[in-house]
Amino acid sequence: xxMKKNNLENENxxxxxxxxxxEDVVDRxxxxxxxxxxxxxxxxxxxxxxNPTRLKIISLLSIEDLCVCDICEALDLNQTTVSNxxxxxxxxNIVKYQKEGKMARYSLTDLHIEMIYKVGLEHILE
Amino acid sequence: xxMKKNNLENENxxxxxxxxxxEDVVDRxxxxxxxxxxxxxxxxxxxxxxNPTRLKIISLLSIEDLCVCDICEALDLNQTTVSNxxxxxxxxNIVKYQKEGKMARYSLTDLHIEMIYKVGLEHILE
DNA sequence: TTAACATATCACGATATCATGATATGACAA
DNA sequence: TTGTCATATCATGATATCGTGATATGTTAA
Numbered sequence: 509x510x511m512k513k514n515n516l517e518n519e520n521x522x523x524x525x526x527x528x529x530x531e532d533v534v535d536r537x538x539x540x541x542x543x544x545x546x547x548x549x550x551x552x553x554x555x556x557x558x559n560p561t562r563l564k565i566i567s568l569l570s571i572e573d574l575c576v577c578d579i580c581e582a583l584d585l586n587q588t589t590v591s592n593x594x595x596x597x598x599x600x601n602i603v604k605y606q607k608e609g610k611m612a613r614y615s616l617t618d619l620h621i622e623m624i625y626k627v628g629l630e631h632i633l634e
Numbered sequence: 635x636x637m638k639k640n641n642l643e644n645e646n647x648x649x650x651x652x653x654x655x656x657e658d659v660v661d662r663x664x665x666x667x668x669x670x671x672x673x674x675x676x677x678x679x680x681x682x683x684x685n686p687t688r689l690k691i692i693s694l695l696s697i698e699d700l701c702v703c704d705i706c707e708a709l710d711l712n713q714t715t716v717s718n719x720x721x722x723x724x725x726x727n728i729v730k731y732q733k734e735g736k737m738a739r740y741s742l743t744d745l746h747i748e749m750i751y752k753v754g755l756e757h758i759l760e
Numbered sequence: 761t762t763a764a765c766a767t768a769t770c771a772c773g774a775t776a777t778c779a780t781g782a783t784a785t786g787a788c789a790a
Numbered sequence: 791t792t793g794t795c796a797t798a799t800c801a802t803g804a805t806a807t808c809g810t811g812a813t814a815t816g817t818t819a820a
Contacts, residue, residue, distance in 0.1 A: 537697045547693075548686055554684045555681075555685075557683070567667045567673075571662075572663060586780075587797070589778090592779080620757040628750060629672070632672070681807095702767060703766065712811095714768090715809055717766095718768085720768090736816080737767085738767065738768095
């Protein structure tokens with residue numbers, strides 16, 4: 509049992525016992541993934557895309573920059589809902605805005621956002 | 635007020651009143667976004683990425699295909715947790731698997747998954 | 761058979777997230 | 791300085807999601 513650890517190619521490839529599962533494979537992949545903090549940050553980031561209201565806002569802003577009341581009207585949502593979701597989008601660096609008098613004109617932070625949205629849409633449409 | 639509806643270029647571009655917000659803009663973007671059902675499906679899809687355990691699994695599988703117990707060990711997570719998350723990933727068409735005797739070897743469904751994961755990671759790392 | 765192992769499902773209490781009503785802020789016009 | 795409009799924040803109850811213990815299923819070897 510102990511000997512097997514040092515084999516680069518494990519001949520008994522179907523074996524997967526609790527204290528000796530494919531160790532070489534496990535060690536190899538473990539080194540190549542991000543750390544705990546990065547996974548936490550990344551999941552917070554993706555969580556933002558997991559809400560239809562926020563996706564709708566992202567979808568609109570991928571077409572053109574808009575003020576809050578235009579977003580409300582285009583989506584037929586009340587102002588509180590939109591404003592709350594915009595706050596979350598802002599806090600997570602997904603949208604930015606520019607004040608223009610009374611108005612606030614929102615836009616997507618960068619192209620990553622649009623790419624993620626579009627690849628996701630492509631995926632669900634097969 | 636009523637006349638303004640038909641202007642292609644609205645001269646008073648800063649106006650944004652409740653019943654007459656930039657109508658041309660609103661109408662234009664409203665037509666170009668997905669429908670309610672697609673937003674619902676897309677948000678369910680992205681929700682999957684919004685959990686660190688699932689992201690870790692996706693991250694591992696973007697390196698190579700793995701069986702359940704290797705995932706458990708590489709991530710130091712108990713079997714129930716991994717198996718439950720794999721079920722969710724399967725149900726959402728994010729991973730697939732192949733039975734090999736007692737084992738189940740998991741892999742990512744397609745390249746969209748890897749792309750979304752990697753663009754997201756790029757985004758948070760600036 | 762029986763045992764051991766790999767994996768899956770069920771049930772549950774703790775926690776997080778949602779949309780929204782009430783209310784606040786801040787800009788402009790009268 | 792008062793009113794109105796655009797937007798933001800706060801508080802809340804309903805709902806969803808999380809990780810996990812207990813348990814079930816299915817495969818292989820003895």
